[in-house]
Amino acid sequence: MTRINRRLGAAAVAVLAGLVAAPLSAGAQSKEVVVFAAASMKNALDEIAAGWAKASGKPAPKISYAASNTLAKQIEHGAPADLFISADLDWMNFLAGKNLIKPDTRVNLLANRIVLVAPKDSTASVAIAPGFDLAKALAGGKLAMGNVDAVPAGKYGKAALEKLGAWNGVKDSIAQAESVRAALLLVSRGEAPLGVVYQTDAAADPNVKIVGAFPEDTHPPIIYPVAVMKDSTNADAAAFLSYLRGPAARTAFEKQGFTVLVKPSSGS
CATH class of the missing domain: 3.40.190.10 (Periplasmic binding protein-like II)
Structure with missing residues:
Protein backbone atom coordinates (compact mmCIF):
# COMPACT_ATOMS: atom_id res chain seq x y z
CA MET A 1 0.00 0.00 0.00
CA THR A 2 2.85 2.32 0.81
CA ARG A 3 4.32 1.86 -2.66
CA ILE A 4 0.90 2.39 -4.25
CA ASN A 5 0.31 5.51 -2.17
CA ARG A 6 3.65 6.88 -3.26
CA ARG A 7 2.78 6.26 -6.89
CA LEU A 8 -0.59 7.92 -6.46
CA GLY A 9 1.05 10.84 -4.69
CA ALA A 10 3.58 11.26 -7.47
CA ALA A 11 0.83 11.11 -10.08
CA ALA A 12 -1.18 13.73 -8.22
CA VAL A 13 1.82 16.02 -8.06
CA ALA A 14 2.37 15.59 -11.80
CA VAL A 15 -1.26 16.41 -12.56
CA LEU A 16 -1.18 19.49 -10.33
CA ALA A 17 2.05 20.61 -11.93
CA GLY A 18 0.43 20.32 -15.34
CA LEU A 19 -2.60 22.29 -14.23
CA VAL A 20 -0.40 25.05 -12.85
CA ALA A 21 1.90 25.10 -15.86
CA ALA A 22 -0.92 25.41 -18.38
CA PRO A 23 -2.30 28.73 -17.10
CA LEU A 24 1.22 30.11 -16.76
CA SER A 25 1.94 29.20 -20.35
CA ALA A 26 -1.28 30.80 -21.52
CA GLY A 27 -0.46 33.88 -19.47
CA ALA A 28 2.94 34.12 -21.06
CA GLN A 29 1.33 34.02 -24.49
CA ASN A 112 -1.28 66.97 -36.11
CA ARG A 113 -1.28 70.79 -35.95
CA ILE A 114 -0.06 73.30 -33.39
CA VAL A 115 -2.34 76.02 -32.10
CA LEU A 116 -2.31 78.91 -29.66
CA VAL A 117 -4.59 78.35 -26.67
CA ALA A 118 -5.88 80.48 -23.81
CA PRO A 119 -8.01 79.74 -20.73
CA LYS A 120 -11.64 79.25 -21.74
CA ASP A 121 -12.76 82.53 -20.13
CA SER A 122 -9.96 84.57 -21.71
CA THR A 123 -10.78 87.57 -23.87
CA ALA A 124 -7.50 87.28 -25.77
CA SER A 125 -7.70 87.73 -29.52
CA VAL A 126 -4.61 86.90 -31.55
CA ALA A 127 -4.26 86.98 -35.32
CA ILE A 128 -1.32 84.72 -36.13
CA ALA A 129 0.51 86.21 -39.10
CA PRO A 130 4.05 87.30 -40.00
CA GLY A 131 5.24 89.95 -37.55
CA PHE A 132 2.32 89.55 -35.13
CA ASP A 133 2.88 90.97 -31.64
CA LEU A 134 2.62 87.95 -29.36
CA ALA A 135 4.41 89.74 -26.53
CA LYS A 136 1.60 92.29 -26.40
CA ALA A 137 -0.98 89.52 -26.21
CA LEU A 138 0.88 87.97 -23.27
CA ALA A 139 0.60 91.26 -21.36
CA GLY A 140 3.52 90.39 -19.11
CA GLY A 141 2.48 86.77 -18.63
CA LYS A 142 4.22 83.57 -19.69
CA LEU A 143 3.83 81.58 -22.89
CA ALA A 144 3.49 77.90 -21.99
CA MET A 145 5.35 75.52 -24.30
CA GLY A 146 7.02 72.15 -24.21
CA ASN A 147 10.79 72.36 -23.86
CA VAL A 148 11.81 74.09 -27.08
CA ASP A 149 15.01 72.08 -27.50
CA ALA A 150 13.65 68.58 -26.90
CA VAL A 151 9.85 68.24 -26.67
CA PRO A 152 8.44 67.96 -30.21
CA ALA A 153 5.57 70.42 -29.65
CA GLY A 154 8.05 72.92 -28.22
CA LYS A 155 10.38 72.50 -31.17
CA TYR A 156 7.55 72.95 -33.65
CA GLY A 157 6.30 76.00 -31.75
CA LYS A 158 9.70 77.66 -31.66
CA ALA A 159 10.19 77.02 -35.38
CA ALA A 160 6.82 78.59 -36.16
CA LEU A 161 7.45 81.64 -33.99
CA GLU A 162 10.87 82.15 -35.57
CA LYS A 163 9.41 81.88 -39.07
CA LEU A 164 6.72 84.42 -38.17
CA GLY A 165 9.22 86.83 -36.61
CA ALA A 166 7.67 86.59 -33.14
CA TRP A 167 10.26 84.52 -31.29
CA ASN A 168 12.64 87.28 -30.21
CA GLY A 169 9.80 89.18 -28.60
CA VAL A 170 8.74 86.27 -26.37
CA LYS A 171 11.82 84.07 -25.91
CA ASP A 172 12.42 85.46 -22.42
CA SER A 173 8.79 84.88 -21.45
CA ILE A 174 8.57 81.15 -22.13
CA ALA A 175 7.38 78.75 -19.42
CA GLN A 176 9.01 75.56 -20.67
CA ALA A 177 7.30 72.34 -19.59
CA GLU A 178 8.47 68.73 -19.62
CA SER A 179 5.72 67.70 -22.06
CA VAL A 180 3.01 69.27 -24.18
CA ARG A 181 0.36 68.07 -21.73
CA ALA A 182 2.23 69.82 -18.91
CA ALA A 183 2.23 73.03 -20.98
CA LEU A 184 -1.49 72.60 -21.61
CA LEU A 185 -2.09 72.26 -17.88
CA LEU A 186 -0.44 75.61 -17.20
CA VAL A 187 -2.98 77.29 -19.46
CA SER A 188 -5.88 75.16 -18.26
CA ARG A 189 -5.18 76.23 -14.67
CA GLY A 190 -4.84 79.88 -15.64
CA GLU A 191 -1.16 79.95 -14.69
CA ALA A 192 -0.21 81.08 -18.20
CA PRO A 193 -2.37 83.34 -20.39
CA LEU A 194 -1.34 81.61 -23.61
CA GLY A 195 0.26 78.36 -24.69
CA VAL A 196 1.41 76.52 -27.80
CA VAL A 197 0.04 72.98 -27.92
CA TYR A 198 -1.29 70.47 -30.40
CA GLN A 199 -4.76 70.90 -31.81
CA THR A 200 -5.63 67.51 -30.30
CA ASP A 201 -4.60 68.65 -26.82
CA ALA A 202 -6.82 71.69 -27.07
CA ALA A 203 -9.73 69.47 -28.09
CA ALA A 204 -9.16 67.24 -25.06
CA ASP A 205 -9.30 70.00 -22.42
CA PRO A 206 -12.60 71.86 -21.89
CA ASN A 207 -10.82 74.52 -19.84
CA VAL A 208 -8.95 75.98 -22.80
CA LYS A 209 -9.92 77.45 -26.15
CA ILE A 210 -8.07 77.88 -29.41
CA VAL A 211 -7.34 81.52 -30.22
CA GLY A 212 -5.21 80.91 -33.30
CA ALA A 213 -3.71 78.19 -35.51
CA PHE A 214 -0.16 78.28 -36.83
CA PRO A 215 0.16 77.99 -40.61
CA GLU A 216 1.50 74.56 -41.48
CA ASP A 217 4.25 76.04 -43.64
CA THR A 218 5.84 77.74 -40.62
CA HIS A 219 7.21 74.54 -39.10
CA PRO A 220 8.26 71.01 -40.12
CA PRO A 221 5.40 68.59 -40.76
CA ILE A 222 4.01 67.19 -37.50
Missing part, protein backbone atom coordinates in the same frame (compact mmCIF):
# COMPACT_ATOMS: atom_id res chain seq x y z
CA SER A 30 -1.04 36.84 -23.52
CA LYS A 31 1.50 39.12 -21.89
CA GLU A 32 0.41 42.74 -22.07
CA VAL A 33 1.90 44.88 -24.81
CA VAL A 34 4.04 47.70 -23.41
CA VAL A 35 3.60 50.93 -25.35
CA PHE A 36 5.62 54.12 -24.95
CA ALA A 37 3.60 56.95 -26.49
CA ALA A 38 3.78 60.71 -26.86
CA ALA A 39 1.76 62.50 -24.19
CA SER A 40 -0.51 64.11 -26.78
CA MET A 41 -1.91 60.70 -27.69
CA LYS A 42 -3.40 59.85 -24.31
CA ASN A 43 -7.11 60.42 -24.90
CA ALA A 44 -7.25 58.62 -28.23
CA LEU A 45 -4.86 55.83 -27.31
CA ASP A 46 -6.58 55.00 -24.02
CA GLU A 47 -9.81 54.48 -25.95
CA ILE A 48 -8.08 52.42 -28.63
CA ALA A 49 -6.28 50.21 -26.11
CA ALA A 50 -9.54 49.41 -24.33
CA GLY A 51 -11.19 48.62 -27.65
CA TRP A 52 -8.39 46.28 -28.69
CA ALA A 53 -8.51 44.43 -25.38
CA LYS A 54 -12.26 43.93 -25.72
CA ALA A 55 -12.04 42.84 -29.36
CA SER A 56 -9.06 40.51 -28.94
CA GLY A 57 -9.64 39.13 -25.47
CA LYS A 58 -6.03 40.01 -24.65
CA PRO A 59 -4.85 42.12 -21.70
CA ALA A 60 -5.09 45.85 -22.32
CA PRO A 61 -1.74 47.33 -23.38
CA LYS A 62 0.30 48.98 -20.65
CA ILE A 63 0.90 52.52 -21.90
CA SER A 64 3.47 54.99 -20.60
CA TYR A 65 2.87 58.59 -21.69
CA ALA A 66 5.53 61.29 -21.66
CA ALA A 67 7.40 63.62 -23.98
CA SER A 68 8.85 61.74 -26.95
CA ASN A 69 12.41 62.71 -26.03
CA THR A 70 11.98 61.33 -22.51
CA LEU A 71 10.58 58.04 -23.78
CA ALA A 72 13.27 57.65 -26.45
CA LYS A 73 16.00 58.19 -23.87
CA GLN A 74 14.39 55.63 -21.56
CA ILE A 75 14.32 53.08 -24.37
CA GLU A 76 17.95 53.88 -25.19
CA HIS A 77 18.87 53.07 -21.60
CA GLY A 78 17.08 49.73 -21.59
CA ALA A 79 13.48 50.44 -20.60
CA PRO A 80 11.36 47.53 -21.86
CA ALA A 81 8.93 48.66 -24.55
CA ASP A 82 7.25 46.75 -27.35
CA LEU A 83 5.99 49.77 -29.31
CA PHE A 84 7.09 53.40 -29.48
CA ILE A 85 4.92 56.18 -30.90
CA SER A 86 6.78 59.47 -31.23
CA ALA A 87 5.33 62.93 -31.85
CA ASP A 88 8.09 63.68 -34.34
CA LEU A 89 10.41 61.91 -36.73
CA ASP A 90 13.58 63.01 -34.93
CA TRP A 91 13.20 60.81 -31.87
CA MET A 92 12.21 57.75 -33.90
CA ASN A 93 15.23 58.42 -36.11
CA PHE A 94 17.29 58.64 -32.93
CA LEU A 95 16.30 55.10 -31.93
CA ALA A 96 16.63 53.83 -35.49
CA GLY A 97 20.16 55.19 -35.58
CA LYS A 98 20.98 53.11 -32.53
CA ASN A 99 19.45 49.99 -34.10
CA LEU A 100 16.71 49.82 -31.46
CA ILE A 101 13.66 49.43 -33.71
CA LYS A 102 12.49 46.84 -36.23
CA PRO A 103 12.73 48.95 -39.41
CA ASP A 104 10.18 46.95 -41.38
CA THR A 105 7.49 47.75 -38.79
CA ARG A 106 7.97 51.51 -38.89
CA VAL A 107 5.14 53.57 -40.34
CA ASN A 108 4.03 57.20 -40.24
CA LEU A 109 0.74 56.87 -38.38
CA LEU A 110 -0.67 60.35 -37.73
CA ALA A 111 -0.37 64.07 -38.38
CA ILE A 223 4.18 63.45 -38.04
CA TYR A 224 3.77 60.63 -35.52
CA PRO A 225 5.75 57.50 -36.48
CA VAL A 226 5.27 54.14 -34.76
CA ALA A 227 7.50 51.07 -34.69
CA VAL A 228 8.04 47.80 -32.85
CA MET A 229 11.19 47.78 -30.75
CA LYS A 230 14.03 45.49 -31.82
CA ASP A 231 14.16 43.65 -28.48
CA SER A 232 10.40 43.04 -28.30
CA THR A 233 9.47 39.35 -28.16
CA ASN A 234 5.75 39.92 -27.61
CA ALA A 235 3.82 38.55 -30.59
CA ASP A 236 0.86 40.76 -29.67
CA ALA A 237 2.90 43.89 -30.44
CA ALA A 238 2.41 43.36 -34.17
CA ALA A 239 -1.27 42.63 -33.61
CA PHE A 240 -1.78 45.87 -31.70
CA LEU A 241 0.13 47.81 -34.36
CA SER A 242 -2.22 46.34 -36.95
CA TYR A 243 -5.18 47.45 -34.83
CA LEU A 244 -3.75 50.97 -34.70
CA ARG A 245 -4.02 51.01 -38.49
CA GLY A 246 -7.58 49.71 -38.51
CA PRO A 247 -11.00 51.37 -38.71
CA ALA A 248 -11.77 51.45 -34.98
CA ALA A 249 -8.49 53.22 -34.22
CA ARG A 250 -8.99 55.58 -37.15
CA THR A 251 -12.35 56.66 -35.72
CA ALA A 252 -10.83 57.31 -32.28
CA PHE A 253 -7.88 59.25 -33.71
CA GLU A 254 -10.05 61.41 -35.94
CA LYS A 255 -12.44 62.11 -33.08
CA GLN A 256 -9.53 63.68 -31.20
CA GLY A 257 -8.49 65.77 -34.19
CA PHE A 258 -5.61 63.72 -35.59
CA THR A 259 -5.15 63.21 -39.31
CA VAL A 260 -4.61 59.51 -40.00
CA LEU A 261 -1.83 58.98 -42.54
CA VAL A 262 -1.88 55.21 -42.99
CA LYS A 263 -4.16 53.38 -45.36
CA PRO A 264 -6.87 51.34 -43.63
CA SER A 265 -5.82 47.82 -42.68
CA SER A 266 -7.93 44.82 -41.84
CA GLY A 267 -7.23 45.30 -38.12
CA SER A 268 -10.33 46.20 -36.17
Whole structure:
Protein backbone atom coordinates (compact mmCIF):
# COMPACT_ATOMS: atom_id res chain seq x y z
CA MET A 1 0.00 0.00 0.00
CA THR A 2 2.85 2.32 0.81
CA ARG A 3 4.32 1.86 -2.66
CA ILE A 4 0.90 2.39 -4.25
CA ASN A 5 0.31 5.51 -2.17
CA ARG A 6 3.65 6.88 -3.26
CA ARG A 7 2.78 6.26 -6.89
CA LEU A 8 -0.59 7.92 -6.46
CA GLY A 9 1.05 10.84 -4.69
CA ALA A 10 3.58 11.26 -7.47
CA ALA A 11 0.83 11.11 -10.08
CA ALA A 12 -1.18 13.73 -8.22
CA VAL A 13 1.82 16.02 -8.06
CA ALA A 14 2.37 15.59 -11.80
CA VAL A 15 -1.26 16.41 -12.56
CA LEU A 16 -1.18 19.49 -10.33
CA ALA A 17 2.05 20.61 -11.93
CA GLY A 18 0.43 20.32 -15.34
CA LEU A 19 -2.60 22.29 -14.23
CA VAL A 20 -0.40 25.05 -12.85
CA ALA A 21 1.90 25.10 -15.86
CA ALA A 22 -0.92 25.41 -18.38
CA PRO A 23 -2.30 28.73 -17.10
CA LEU A 24 1.22 30.11 -16.76
CA SER A 25 1.94 29.20 -20.35
CA ALA A 26 -1.28 30.80 -21.52
CA GLY A 27 -0.46 33.88 -19.47
CA ALA A 28 2.94 34.12 -21.06
CA GLN A 29 1.33 34.02 -24.49
CA SER A 30 -1.04 36.84 -23.52
CA LYS A 31 1.50 39.12 -21.89
CA GLU A 32 0.41 42.74 -22.07
CA VAL A 33 1.90 44.88 -24.81
CA VAL A 34 4.04 47.70 -23.41
CA VAL A 35 3.60 50.93 -25.35
CA PHE A 36 5.62 54.12 -24.95
CA ALA A 37 3.60 56.95 -26.49
CA ALA A 38 3.78 60.71 -26.86
CA ALA A 39 1.76 62.50 -24.19
CA SER A 40 -0.51 64.11 -26.78
CA MET A 41 -1.91 60.70 -27.69
CA LYS A 42 -3.40 59.85 -24.31
CA ASN A 43 -7.11 60.42 -24.90
CA ALA A 44 -7.25 58.62 -28.23
CA LEU A 45 -4.86 55.83 -27.31
CA ASP A 46 -6.58 55.00 -24.02
CA GLU A 47 -9.81 54.48 -25.95
CA ILE A 48 -8.08 52.42 -28.63
CA ALA A 49 -6.28 50.21 -26.11
CA ALA A 50 -9.54 49.41 -24.33
CA GLY A 51 -11.19 48.62 -27.65
CA TRP A 52 -8.39 46.28 -28.69
CA ALA A 53 -8.51 44.43 -25.38
CA LYS A 54 -12.26 43.93 -25.72
CA ALA A 55 -12.04 42.84 -29.36
CA SER A 56 -9.06 40.51 -28.94
CA GLY A 57 -9.64 39.13 -25.47
CA LYS A 58 -6.03 40.01 -24.65
CA PRO A 59 -4.85 42.12 -21.70
CA ALA A 60 -5.09 45.85 -22.32
CA PRO A 61 -1.74 47.33 -23.38
CA LYS A 62 0.30 48.98 -20.65
CA ILE A 63 0.90 52.52 -21.90
CA SER A 64 3.47 54.99 -20.60
CA TYR A 65 2.87 58.59 -21.69
CA ALA A 66 5.53 61.29 -21.66
CA ALA A 67 7.40 63.62 -23.98
CA SER A 68 8.85 61.74 -26.95
CA ASN A 69 12.41 62.71 -26.03
CA THR A 70 11.98 61.33 -22.51
CA LEU A 71 10.58 58.04 -23.78
CA ALA A 72 13.27 57.65 -26.45
CA LYS A 73 16.00 58.19 -23.87
CA GLN A 74 14.39 55.63 -21.56
CA ILE A 75 14.32 53.08 -24.37
CA GLU A 76 17.95 53.88 -25.19
CA HIS A 77 18.87 53.07 -21.60
CA GLY A 78 17.08 49.73 -21.59
CA ALA A 79 13.48 50.44 -20.60
CA PRO A 80 11.36 47.53 -21.86
CA ALA A 81 8.93 48.66 -24.55
CA ASP A 82 7.25 46.75 -27.35
CA LEU A 83 5.99 49.77 -29.31
CA PHE A 84 7.09 53.40 -29.48
CA ILE A 85 4.92 56.18 -30.90
CA SER A 86 6.78 59.47 -31.23
CA ALA A 87 5.33 62.93 -31.85
CA ASP A 88 8.09 63.68 -34.34
CA LEU A 89 10.41 61.91 -36.73
CA ASP A 90 13.58 63.01 -34.93
CA TRP A 91 13.20 60.81 -31.87
CA MET A 92 12.21 57.75 -33.90
CA ASN A 93 15.23 58.42 -36.11
CA PHE A 94 17.29 58.64 -32.93
CA LEU A 95 16.30 55.10 -31.93
CA ALA A 96 16.63 53.83 -35.49
CA GLY A 97 20.16 55.19 -35.58
CA LYS A 98 20.98 53.11 -32.53
CA ASN A 99 19.45 49.99 -34.10
CA LEU A 100 16.71 49.82 -31.46
CA ILE A 101 13.66 49.43 -33.71
CA LYS A 102 12.49 46.84 -36.23
CA PRO A 103 12.73 48.95 -39.41
CA ASP A 104 10.18 46.95 -41.38
CA THR A 105 7.49 47.75 -38.79
CA ARG A 106 7.97 51.51 -38.89
CA VAL A 107 5.14 53.57 -40.34
CA ASN A 108 4.03 57.20 -40.24
CA LEU A 109 0.74 56.87 -38.38
CA LEU A 110 -0.67 60.35 -37.73
CA ALA A 111 -0.37 64.07 -38.38
CA ASN A 112 -1.28 66.97 -36.11
CA ARG A 113 -1.28 70.79 -35.95
CA ILE A 114 -0.06 73.30 -33.39
CA VAL A 115 -2.34 76.02 -32.10
CA LEU A 116 -2.31 78.91 -29.66
CA VAL A 117 -4.59 78.35 -26.67
CA ALA A 118 -5.88 80.48 -23.81
CA PRO A 119 -8.01 79.74 -20.73
CA LYS A 120 -11.64 79.25 -21.74
CA ASP A 121 -12.76 82.53 -20.13
CA SER A 122 -9.96 84.57 -21.71
CA THR A 123 -10.78 87.57 -23.87
CA ALA A 124 -7.50 87.28 -25.77
CA SER A 125 -7.70 87.73 -29.52
CA VAL A 126 -4.61 86.90 -31.55
CA ALA A 127 -4.26 86.98 -35.32
CA ILE A 128 -1.32 84.72 -36.13
CA ALA A 129 0.51 86.21 -39.10
CA PRO A 130 4.05 87.30 -40.00
CA GLY A 131 5.24 89.95 -37.55
CA PHE A 132 2.32 89.55 -35.13
CA ASP A 133 2.88 90.97 -31.64
CA LEU A 134 2.62 87.95 -29.36
CA ALA A 135 4.41 89.74 -26.53
CA LYS A 136 1.60 92.29 -26.40
CA ALA A 137 -0.98 89.52 -26.21
CA LEU A 138 0.88 87.97 -23.27
CA ALA A 139 0.60 91.26 -21.36
CA GLY A 140 3.52 90.39 -19.11
CA GLY A 141 2.48 86.77 -18.63
CA LYS A 142 4.22 83.57 -19.69
CA LEU A 143 3.83 81.58 -22.89
CA ALA A 144 3.49 77.90 -21.99
CA MET A 145 5.35 75.52 -24.30
CA GLY A 146 7.02 72.15 -24.21
CA ASN A 147 10.79 72.36 -23.86
CA VAL A 148 11.81 74.09 -27.08
CA ASP A 149 15.01 72.08 -27.50
CA ALA A 150 13.65 68.58 -26.90
CA VAL A 151 9.85 68.24 -26.67
CA PRO A 152 8.44 67.96 -30.21
CA ALA A 153 5.57 70.42 -29.65
CA GLY A 154 8.05 72.92 -28.22
CA LYS A 155 10.38 72.50 -31.17
CA TYR A 156 7.55 72.95 -33.65
CA GLY A 157 6.30 76.00 -31.75
CA LYS A 158 9.70 77.66 -31.66
CA ALA A 159 10.19 77.02 -35.38
CA ALA A 160 6.82 78.59 -36.16
CA LEU A 161 7.45 81.64 -33.99
CA GLU A 162 10.87 82.15 -35.57
CA LYS A 163 9.41 81.88 -39.07
CA LEU A 164 6.72 84.42 -38.17
CA GLY A 165 9.22 86.83 -36.61
CA ALA A 166 7.67 86.59 -33.14
CA TRP A 167 10.26 84.52 -31.29
CA ASN A 168 12.64 87.28 -30.21
CA GLY A 169 9.80 89.18 -28.60
CA VAL A 170 8.74 86.27 -26.37
CA LYS A 171 11.82 84.07 -25.91
CA ASP A 172 12.42 85.46 -22.42
CA SER A 173 8.79 84.88 -21.45
CA ILE A 174 8.57 81.15 -22.13
CA ALA A 175 7.38 78.75 -19.42
CA GLN A 176 9.01 75.56 -20.67
CA ALA A 177 7.30 72.34 -19.59
CA GLU A 178 8.47 68.73 -19.62
CA SER A 179 5.72 67.70 -22.06
CA VAL A 180 3.01 69.27 -24.18
CA ARG A 181 0.36 68.07 -21.73
CA ALA A 182 2.23 69.82 -18.91
CA ALA A 183 2.23 73.03 -20.98
CA LEU A 184 -1.49 72.60 -21.61
CA LEU A 185 -2.09 72.26 -17.88
CA LEU A 186 -0.44 75.61 -17.20
CA VAL A 187 -2.98 77.29 -19.46
CA SER A 188 -5.88 75.16 -18.26
CA ARG A 189 -5.18 76.23 -14.67
CA GLY A 190 -4.84 79.88 -15.64
CA GLU A 191 -1.16 79.95 -14.69
CA ALA A 192 -0.21 81.08 -18.20
CA PRO A 193 -2.37 83.34 -20.39
CA LEU A 194 -1.34 81.61 -23.61
CA GLY A 195 0.26 78.36 -24.69
CA VAL A 196 1.41 76.52 -27.80
CA VAL A 197 0.04 72.98 -27.92
CA TYR A 198 -1.29 70.47 -30.40
CA GLN A 199 -4.76 70.90 -31.81
CA THR A 200 -5.63 67.51 -30.30
CA ASP A 201 -4.60 68.65 -26.82
CA ALA A 202 -6.82 71.69 -27.07
CA ALA A 203 -9.73 69.47 -28.09
CA ALA A 204 -9.16 67.24 -25.06
CA ASP A 205 -9.30 70.00 -22.42
CA PRO A 206 -12.60 71.86 -21.89
CA ASN A 207 -10.82 74.52 -19.84
CA VAL A 208 -8.95 75.98 -22.80
CA LYS A 209 -9.92 77.45 -26.15
CA ILE A 210 -8.07 77.88 -29.41
CA VAL A 211 -7.34 81.52 -30.22
CA GLY A 212 -5.21 80.91 -33.30
CA ALA A 213 -3.71 78.19 -35.51
CA PHE A 214 -0.16 78.28 -36.83
CA PRO A 215 0.16 77.99 -40.61
CA GLU A 216 1.50 74.56 -41.48
CA ASP A 217 4.25 76.04 -43.64
CA THR A 218 5.84 77.74 -40.62
CA HIS A 219 7.21 74.54 -39.10
CA PRO A 220 8.26 71.01 -40.12
CA PRO A 221 5.40 68.59 -40.76
CA ILE A 222 4.01 67.19 -37.50
CA ILE A 223 4.18 63.45 -38.04
CA TYR A 224 3.77 60.63 -35.52
CA PRO A 225 5.75 57.50 -36.48
CA VAL A 226 5.27 54.14 -34.76
CA ALA A 227 7.50 51.07 -34.69
CA VAL A 228 8.04 47.80 -32.85
CA MET A 229 11.19 47.78 -30.75
CA LYS A 230 14.03 45.49 -31.82
CA ASP A 231 14.16 43.65 -28.48
CA SER A 232 10.40 43.04 -28.30
CA THR A 233 9.47 39.35 -28.16
CA ASN A 234 5.75 39.92 -27.61
CA ALA A 235 3.82 38.55 -30.59
CA ASP A 236 0.86 40.76 -29.67
CA ALA A 237 2.90 43.89 -30.44
CA ALA A 238 2.41 43.36 -34.17
CA ALA A 239 -1.27 42.63 -33.61
CA PHE A 240 -1.78 45.87 -31.70
CA LEU A 241 0.13 47.81 -34.36
CA SER A 242 -2.22 46.34 -36.95
CA TYR A 243 -5.18 47.45 -34.83
CA LEU A 244 -3.75 50.97 -34.70
CA ARG A 245 -4.02 51.01 -38.49
CA GLY A 246 -7.58 49.71 -38.51
CA PRO A 247 -11.00 51.37 -38.71
CA ALA A 248 -11.77 51.45 -34.98
CA ALA A 249 -8.49 53.22 -34.22
CA ARG A 250 -8.99 55.58 -37.15
CA THR A 251 -12.35 56.66 -35.72
CA ALA A 252 -10.83 57.31 -32.28
CA PHE A 253 -7.88 59.25 -33.71
CA GLU A 254 -10.05 61.41 -35.94
CA LYS A 255 -12.44 62.11 -33.08
CA GLN A 256 -9.53 63.68 -31.20
CA GLY A 257 -8.49 65.77 -34.19
CA PHE A 258 -5.61 63.72 -35.59
CA THR A 259 -5.15 63.21 -39.31
CA VAL A 260 -4.61 59.51 -40.00
CA LEU A 261 -1.83 58.98 -42.54
CA VAL A 262 -1.88 55.21 -42.99
CA LYS A 263 -4.16 53.38 -45.36
CA PRO A 264 -6.87 51.34 -43.63
CA SER A 265 -5.82 47.82 -42.68
CA SER A 266 -7.93 44.82 -41.84
CA GLY A 267 -7.23 45.30 -38.12
CA SER A 268 -10.33 46.20 -36.17
